Amino acid sequence: MFGFYRLERIFQTEFFDIIRTMRIKVLYFAEAYKILNRKEEEIEFSESSIAEFLNNLRKLHAEISEILNQSMVAVNLEYRPVDYALKDGDTVAIIPPVEGG
Secondary structure (H helix, E strand, O other), rough: OOOHHHHHHHHHHHHHHHHHHEEEEEEEOHHHHHHHOOOOOEEEEEOOOOOHHHHHHHHHHHHHHHHHHOOOOEEEEEEEEOOOOOOOOOOEEEEEEOOOO
């Protein structure tokens, strides 16, 4: 009985991880905002890290793919590395480089 329960629990956990989706609010600034003509949007996806999220965003908005390669990313108002794990309800800001002079 214990072995069956353990196997069932492992399957449920792995299955849940496969189908889990998150809602992420995305904020666009500077050139990304200009190209997309929107300040924000909400996206559902199943990936968990910023790197995976950016790959998904590149597919969704190919027109800002190059900008995403150069942008900083903040999650809930703090800059985060690309391996940072996103959580449901996070707000992700895409902050492209800004030229000044």
